Amino acid sequence: MTLYVLRRLALSVGVLFGLAVVTFFMIHLVPGDPVQLALGGRGTPEAVAEVRGQLGLDRPLLTQFGDFLGGVVTGDLGLSVAQNAPVTEIIGQRLAPSAILIVYGLFVALVIGVPLAIIAALRPNGVVDNGIRLVTTFAFAMPAFWLGLMLALIFGLSLKWFPVSGYESGIGGILRTLTLPAVTLGLSLAVVVVRTLRSSLLEVLQTEYIDAARSRGLGEWRVVGRHALRNAVMATITVLSVDIGFLIGGTVVVESVFQIPGAGSLLVESVRARDYELVQAIALIAGAAVVLLSLATDLLQATIDPRVRLAKR
Amino acid sequence: MSTATLTPPARPSAAGRLLRRVWRQPLPVRIGGVLVGILVFAAVFAPLLAPYGQNDLDFNAQLQGPSLAHPMGTDDTGRDVFSRTLYGLRIDLAVVLFITYVPLPIGVLMGAIAGYFGGKVDLVISRIIDITIAFPFIVLVIAIVAIVGPGLTGIMIGVPIVAWALYARLARSEMLVLREQPFMLATTALGYTRRRAILRHAVPNLMRSSLIYSTVDLVVNLLLLAGLSYLGLGMQPPNAELGTIIAEGQANLLNAWWITTLPGLVLVVFGVGVGLIGDGLSDGELRGGGA
Numbered sequence: 001m002t003l004y005v006l007r008r009l010a011l012s013v014g015v016l017f018g019l020a021v022v023t024f025f026m027i028h029l030v031p032g033d034p035v036q037l038a039l040g041g042r043g044t045p046e047a048v049a050e051v052r053g054q055l056g057l058d059r060p061l062l063t064q065f066g067d068f069l070g071g072v073v074t075g076d077l078g079l080s081v082a083q084n085a086p087v088t089e090i091i092g093q094r095l096a097p098s099a100i101l102i103v104y105g106l107f108v109a110l111v112i113g114v115p116l117a118i119i120a121a122l123r124p125n126g127v128v129d130n131g132i133r134l135v136t137t138f139a140f141a142m143p144a145f146w147l148g149l150m151l152a153l154i155f156g157l158s159l160k161w162f163p164v165s166g167y168e169s170g171i172g173g174i175l176r177t178l179t180l181p182a183v184t185l186g187l188s189l190a191v192v193v194v195r196t197l198r199s200s201l202l203e204v205l206q207t208e209y210i211d212a213a214r215s216r217g218l219g220e221w222r223v224v225g226r227h228a229l230r231n232a233v234m235a236t237i238t239v240l241s242v243d244i245g246f247l248i249g250g251t252v253v254v255e256s257v258f259q260i261p262g263a264g265s266l267l268v269e270s271v272r273a274r275d276y277e278l279v280q281a282i283a284l285i286a287g288a289a290v291v292l293l294s295l296a297t298d299l300l301q302a303t304i305d306p307r308v309r310l311a312k313r
Numbered sequence: 314m315s316t317a318t319l320t321p322p323a324r325p326s327a328a329g330r331l332l333r334r335v336w337r338q339p340l341p342v343r344i345g346g347v348l349v350g351i352l353v354f355a356a357v358f359a360p361l362l363a364p365y366g367q368n369d370l371d372f373n374a375q376l377q378g379p380s381l382a383h384p385m386g387t388d389d390t391g392r393d394v395f396s397r398t399l400y401g402l403r404i405d406l407a408v409v410l411f412i413t414y415v416p417l418p419i420g421v422l423m424g425a426i427a428g429y430f431g432g433k434v435d436l437v438i439s440r441i442i443d444i445t446i447a448f449p450f451i452v453l454v455i456a457i458v459a460i461v462g463p464g465l466t467g468i469m470i471g472v473p474i475v476a477w478a479l480y481a482r483l484a485r486s487e488m489l490v491l492r493e494q495p496f497m498l499a500t501t502a503l504g505y506t507r508r509r510a511i512l513r514h515a516v517p518n519l520m521r522s523s524l525i526y527s528t529v530d531l532v533v534n535l536l537l538l539a540g541l542s543y544l545g546l547g548m549q550p551p552n553a554e555l556g557t558i559i560a561e562g563q564a565n566l567l568n569a570w571w572i573t574t575l576p577g578l579v580l581v582v583f584g585v586g587v588g589l590i591g592d593g594l595s596d597g598e599l600r601g602g603g604a
Contacts, residue, residue: 018444023456030460031470037462137592141584143536145543146559146577149566153574157567249449253540267452268544271459283456287448
């Protein structure tokens, strides 16, 4: 186990370093000039040079990279020119709503996805299974921002059950303001949960130990709930860990639809404000979050299932 | 034993053969094909089908509900939502084709190279793939759009820079199996150059699964493009694009539901159509000869 943890840890550190390299060099490799953009494309050569000096972009590339990397390690991601405040401070204030939204969305996806997957797997190719497949096909094709607007129209503006924008903290406030966004985010993920859990349940239900459990006269609930689900859940955890990036990316759109002051809507605001330092930092933090969360799920899997840590040795 | 002389049956025309092959597919694939076919037709012939120009203002017909004159109603400046949706779909599909099928061959080639050579080449390419995929897709694309500047150009540069990695990962894992196949070993025995072995013999075999995966990617990219435009980072107003039409309708969500709802439904129908086709193909039920 220790060996597996160390190997997995080393891999994550490598990818984290790679993320830092990409976010830093992107600005130099991708065609386009954020300094010109920041000046509205009408900057005189002198003005461009001055802004470049302010941002330290006129120094040798490797010096800049060294400083950037040092800053990343010490938690200093530079200064936002547009807001005149440290980038980490600005982002820090906006992380909580995003984190809560992601957890809530994941919860919604599981609450909707797991029961549907079980029902579908119990009678494969039956009427219910085909119905669920049709619904998930539709849900997959829905743009998240459009789904959010439709939910806002029905449950916010027409039925007035929830507010359609803004964010309040506290349990009551979160339930009021984040339920519609979490359902928006969770529905698209629930599709993935239903599909993978259904197919891995189908596989497990054909194995001999399930036959054995049934022949011992155990009830169907017990066979599926206690015996089959445990083995099928691994595939779902794997898929969820792959989809962490999708969840984090989804918050960008969903937060903008419901005007939630989170890190996702901050990203969009920063692009509009041409605040490149902030964009860079958010991209890096989002990438790091994905790497760390998938590390966590891998370790969780290795703890639950010894086959994982033994196979990858 | 029949004694009748064997006359070869008349070969049907290419279009006829295609139609017959499509018709032999499972029902969901046929339904999907019809849905996508209608939308593609509408998009290609948008200038002929649209009853109004995409930016024709009509201040005598603001915020009108769906009617015969305006099948999808009008927006707050009296523009015909149906016409805007047709033009929007046209630009959307064109951009989506570009951002899906430009990274595909690049990714397949990179994956093929990584899988064929193994060793250090594989290590370098695989790490680049890992790092690219580690970022949340949309976040990395937005970061690139931030450098290039908002607009379709930004998206057409940003998405391929990220999206090749998915195809590369798929192609690499297949190449690891493929390179042990007798016909690939034969390319070495026959003294073919590596370039010829990869480009002529490996890549055509790797394309199939990438092309099937690309049907999912088409929908994902369409939703991404509409999403970015909705956020104001894609198509710039006043020109029509499905995401921007929906965004513009948001202000009148309650009193003019059609501006946001109906163009969104077009996206859903396209996604369902492609999804039905993709499901049918990946089930291995592609009938009617080799693909």
